[in-house]
Amino acid sequence: MNIQSNFSLKAYNTFGIDAKASYFLEINSIEDLRKAFQLDTYPKKFIISGGSNMLITQHIDALVLHINIKGIEVVQETDEEVILKIMAGENWHQMVMYTLDKGYGGLENMSLIPGNTGTAPIQNIGAYGVELKDIFVRCEAMDVETQTLKTFTKEDCKFGYRDSIFKNEVKGKYVITSVTLQLTKRNHKKNTSYGAIEAKLKENNIIDPSIKDISNAVIAIRQEKLPDPKVLGNSGSFFKNPVLDRENFTSFIEKNPHAPFYKISESEYKIPAGWLIEQCGFKGKRFDDAGVHKNQALVLVNHGNATGEEILKLAFRIIKEVKEVFGIDIVPEVNIIK
Numbered sequence: 001m002n003i004q005s006n007f008s009l010k011a012y013n014t015f016g017i018d019a020k021a022s023y024f025l026e027i028n029s030i031e032d033l034r035k036a037f038q039l040d041t042y043p044k045k046f047i048i049s050g051g052s053n054m055l056i057t058q059h060i061d062a063l064v065l066h067i068n069i070k071g072i073e074v075v076q077e078t079d080e081e082v083i084l085k086i087m088a089g090e091n092w093h094q095m096v097m098y099t100l101d102k103g104y105g106g107l108e109n110m111s112l113i114p115g116n117t118g119t120a121p122i123q124n125i126g127a128y129g130v131e132l133k134d135i136f137v138r139c140e141a142m143d144v145e146t147q148t149l150k151t152f153t154k155e156d157c158k159f160g161y162r163d164s165i166f167k168n169e170v171k172g173k174y175v176i177t178s179v180t181l182q183l184t185k186r187n188h189k190k191n192t193s194y195g196a197i198e199a200k201l202k203e204n205n206i207i208d209p210s211i212k213d214i215s216n217a218v219i220a221i222r223q224e225k226l227p228d229p230k231v232l233g234n235s236g237s238f239f240k241n242p243v244l245d246r247e248n249f250t251s252f253i254e255k256n257p258h259a260p261f262y263k264i265s266e267s268e269y270k271i272p273a274g275w276l277i278e279q280c281g282f283k284g285k286r287f288d289d290a291g292v293h294k295n296q297a298l299v300l301v302n303h304g305n306a307t308g309e310e311i312l313k314l315a316f317r318i319i320k321e322v323k324e325v326f327g328i329d330i331v332p333e334v335n336i337i338k
């Protein structure tokens with residue numbers, strides 16, 4: 001086992017934070033993972049996968065296990081549908097491109113999301129009207145105490161908006177090793193109702209889009225709005241969009257009649273945190289190397305050498321300001337490692 005010490009995690013988190021881990025080990029198989037958890041010499045273990053949804057704010061005094069388990073396999077197939085088992089270390093976007101090249105539908109709206117497949121269930125990733133739960137069948141995860149594999153069905157996962165059982169009841173108790181998804185081979189359920197997709201397809205004169213056209217539209221929209229982590233460190237949306245009950249929503253919209261919102265149900269309304277943050281004047285602002293992206297205020301960025309602490313300080317400043325101006329609490333979506 002090639003355990004490295006005092007290892008920089010800069011290349012392993014999309015914020016590009018130059019924090020170090022006491023020890024680091026690459027995990028290439030389920031067997032590697034099992035053996036790693038049995039290493040008593042390193043009592044504290046810490047899992048890192050795509051590193052796309054975390055803000056590291058200090059040295060990680062643990063054995064960091066980097067999940068790099070690869071493989072995609074067809075587990076069931078009919079003329080209509082295919083069920084794929086994808087190992088946790090597969091890069092999400094490359095996997096989406098693979099499915100589209102095969103003509104499988106279901107993931108096109110979730111093109112170009114950074115990170116690895118194994119972490120997608122933790123926060124039920126979603127974009128442009130589709131969430132992981134819409135095509136999710138089950139996932140397998142290793143119990144860190146017993147090193148046995150357990151299957152979690154869709155119901156077991158208790159998916160919500162950027163939420164699942166893995167963020168709550170079983171947090172830290174399992175490491176997801178594979179994800180099984182159900183995709184269509186024909187009669188694809190295309191979802192183009194999201195405003196930005198409709199506009200992009202229209203701009204390109206596409207009336208009856210293929211799944212590849214939808215993917216291309218999503219990629220173009222994301223490239224316009226969201227910074228490429230390879231160029232500018234970031235973790236996608238830093239905050240969740242707050243959900244207001246009817247009463248709070250009514251008083252909010254009376255005071256802010258031009259605010260965008262999504263009606264979730266008769267009693268729940270989601271307000272784009274990016275809009276709230278922009279109204280507070282933060283869009284494009286920079287405080288040393290910690291900043292707010294110029295095209296999407298929901299995204300915090302590392303202009304080069306920001307520390308996790310500096311990004312976190314900016315996040316707290318934004319939370320406070322949004323609360324003062326709108327009376328609304330916004331909460332981070334990314335996992336803050338303290």
Ligand code: EPU
Pocket residue numbers: 126127128129196225226235236237238239240241260272273274275276278283295296297298333
């Ligand atoms: N808006 C502003 N100013 C901004 C940003 C947004 O006024 O700086 C307004 C937009 O004009 C629009 C509304 O807010 O009216 C929504 O913006 P957008 O379509 O960019 O989506 P979002 O609600 O900000 C969510 C997800 C994204 C996902 C997009 C598209 C969350 C926390 N974020 O963002 O997910 O790509 O919808 O579906 O739900 C991520 O989780 O990392 C992520 C990027």
